[in-house]
Amino acid sequence: MNCLICNNSEKVNFLDELKLEVKEDSSFFKDAEIFQCTDCDFSFVNPMPKIDDINFFYENVYRKKNRPPYWITDNDSDRIKNYLEDKNLSYLLYITTLVDITKIKNFYDFGCGDGDIGFALKKKFSNLELFCSESDSQCQKILSNRNYKNFKDISKIDKKFDFISTTHSLEHLTDTKMFSIFKNMLNPEGFLFFEVPNCTSEYFKGRPYDSPHLLFYTKKSLEKIALMNNFKIVNISTSAYSFDNDHRYQRESQALYEEWISSKFSKPNIKNVIKKFLPLTLLNIRKNYLKIKKNEESAKLDWFTNNVGNNCYIRGIFKKN
Numbered sequence: 001m002n003c004l005i006c007n008n009s010e011k012v013n014f015l016d017e018l019k020l021e022v023k024e025d026s027s028f029f030k031d032a033e034i035f036q037c038t039d040c041d042f043s044f045v046n047p048m049p050k051i052d053d054i055n056f057f058y059e060n061v062y063r064k065k066n067r068p069p070y071w072i073t074d075n076d077s078d079r080i081k082n083y084l085e086d087k088n089l090s091y092l093l094y095i096t097t098l099v100d101i102t103k104i105k106n107f108y109d110f111g112c113g114d115g116d117i118g119f120a121l122k123k124k125f126s127n128l129e130l131f132c133s134e135s136d137s138q139c140q141k142i143l144s145n146r147n148y149k150n151f152k153d154i155s156k157i158d159k160k161f162d163f164i165s166t167t168h169s170l171e172h173l174t175d176t177k178m179f180s181i182f183k184n185m186l187n188p189e190g191f192l193f194f195e196v197p198n199c200t201s202e203y204f205k206g207r208p209y210d211s212p213h214l215l216f217y218t219k220k221s222l223e224k225i226a227l228m229n230n231f232k233i234v235n236i237s238t239s240a241y242s243f244d245n246d247h248r249y250q251r252e253s254q255a256l257y258e259e260w261i262s263s264k265f266s267k268p269n270i271k272n273v274i275k276k277f278l279p280l281t282l283l284n285i286r287k288n289y290l291k292i293k294k295n296e297e298s299a300k301l302d303w304f305t306n307n308v309g310n311n312c313y314i315r316g317i318f319k320k321n
């Protein structure tokens with residue numbers, strides 16, 4: 001099997017099984033295993049899920065109400081308010097430190113979710129025009145209220161952009177061709193900002209699950225991709241909390257979900273009825289999850305901590321030559 005970056009097969013080895021967060025998702029990720037190219041320090045799933053299955057998954061399942069990682073509820077006011085949460089503040093600080101946004105006329109976000117980053121940037125840089133590609137049906141209302149023009153089909157995009165942003169999307173794709181597509185979508189001297197999980201050996205050692213990720217990037221693999229696509233690397237930084245904390249948050253999120261599923265589907269015997277009326281409502285589950293991520297005193301600065309050696313995410317800014 002060939003590496004999805006260097007296209008060689010000699011250094012590609014089996015690494016591990018793909019671990020699912022939500023067990024019921026196995027219908028989308030049949031028989032998937034993880035392979036690694038030691039030359040590129042890059043890992044990927046094989047066999048890749050079918051494109052139709054993946055499209056269906058992201059349009060209808062991924063952000064479905066009451067499931068991780070988003071725990072979306074009927075009430076979207078929380079989501080609207082959260083555009084200045086710590087994670088987004090960290091992105092804004094990074095982007096505006098390295099790029100002069102006064103020179104950026106249009107902003108495109110691939111897989112933008114609710115479009116927080118562009119929306120926040122536009123609060124200060126009001127001339128920015130916002131574009132995106134987001135297929136998720138849960139996000140459409142907020143995106144349209146935020147004046148995003150959404151190209152659900154990326155092949156229909158007839159514009160060039162000064163700035164492309166994509167956070168926590170590239171690892172969900174089935175190949176790395178998106179980098180060359182982005183390059184074609186950029187104006188000369190345009191910028192590409194991205195963040196993905198940092199998938200070093202520490203990631204693989206402790207992670208409770210991978211899904212629905214299919215590609216596993218590291219600094220070396222991103223440098224190689226920049227070189228192959230003739231991007232200038234403005235910066236690559238590791239960021240956010242430690243692998244240990246990330247793995248713990250993942251375990252806690254998974255346990256909450258499993259607890260909720262079992263309370264929802266278990267048979268109505270006395271024990272379960274009592275369990276049902278314990279304050280384990282969905283709202284509480286979501287609150288608990290957010291608490292895990294936010295209120296830990298020692299972790300408050302983690303979103304703003306870069307390059308300390310064990311950060312669980314990796315981000316960068318590439319410039320089109």
Ligand SMILES: [Zn+2]
Pocket residue numbers: 003004005006007008037038039040041042
């Ligand atoms: Zn390779």
